[in-house]
Amino acid sequence: VALVEGTNVSVGRGTDTPFELLGAPWIKARELAQYLNERNLSGVRFIPTSFTPTSSNYAGQLCAGVNIILLDRNTLDAPELGIELAAALHKLYPQDFKMERMIEILANQGVYDALAQGRDPRRIAQDWQDQLDKFQQLRQKYLIYK
Numbered sequence: 001v002a003l004v005e006g007t008n009v010s011v012g013r014g015t016d017t018p019f020e021l022l023g024a025p026w027i028k029a030r031e032l033a034q035y036l037n038e039r040n041l042s043g044v045r046f047i048p049t050s051f052t053p054t055s056s057n058y059a060g061q062l063c064a065g066v067n068i069i070l071l072d073r074n075t076l077d078a079p080e081l082g083i084e085l086a087a088a089l090h091k092l093y094p095q096d097f098k099m100e101r102m103i104e105i106l107a108n109q110g111v112y113d114a115l116a117q118g119r120d121p122r123r124i125a126q127d128w129q130d131q132l133d134k135f136q137q138l139r140q141k142y143l144i145y146k
Contacts, residue, residue: 001019001022001068001081001082001085002019002082002105003079003082003083003085003086003102003105003106004022004082004085004086004089004102005105006101006102006104006105007086007089007097007098007099007101007102008024008057008096008097008098008101009022009023009024009027009057009065009089009097010022010023010024010051010053010056010057010058010063010065011056011057012051012053013053013055013056013057014053014054014055014056014059015051015052015053015054017067019068020067020068020069020070021049021051021063021065021066021067021068022065022066022068022085023049023050023051023058023063023064023065023066024057024058024063024064024065024096025058025061025062025063025064026093026096027063027064027065027089027093027096028064028092029048029049029050029064029065029066030048031092032046032048032065032066032088032089032092033046033047033048033066035088035091035092036066036084036085036088039084039088039121041076041080041081041084042072042075042076042077043070043071043072043073043074043075043076043077044068044069044070044071044076044081045069045071046066046067046068046069047066047067047069048064048065048066048067049064049065049066049067050062050063050064050065051063051065077125079125080121080122080125083111083115083121083124083125084121086099086102086115087115087118087120087121087124090115090116090118091118099112099115099116110127111124111127111128114127
């Protein structure tokens with residue numbers, strides 16, 4: 001969720017459930033929830049909602065969006081969730097979602113370009129899997145707890 005925090009959406013700051021909400025005045029809650037649920041992301045589901053944050057983006061404004069329900073933290077892939085959220089917002093709301101604001105947090109021009117081109121988020125995640133596997137193997141000898 002933090003991946004899209006720097007963009008023009010609210011991630012629920014200024015509510016009782018920050019980072020469990022995602023919304024903006026221009027989002028259609030049911031449409032976004034349906035699209036994300038149809039992606040069948042492991043460990044998470046989305047419920048249409050509305051909220052009014054008291055701080056950060058859209059403070060004091062009614063935002064429509066989704067409540068992100070964590071079902072299984074062991075199967076959730078948080079970076080992939082961030083990519084899926086960005087891709088959904090870009091696909092459904094291309095005139096409203098300001099994706100270019102997330103490049104600093106993303107810090108990967110190739111991933112940003114793939115998102116901007118509308119590439120499937122699962123393919124984007126597959127592209128980084130080899131490098132991730134190598135890193136995880138390398139770090140094993142440095143782990144204190146296993």
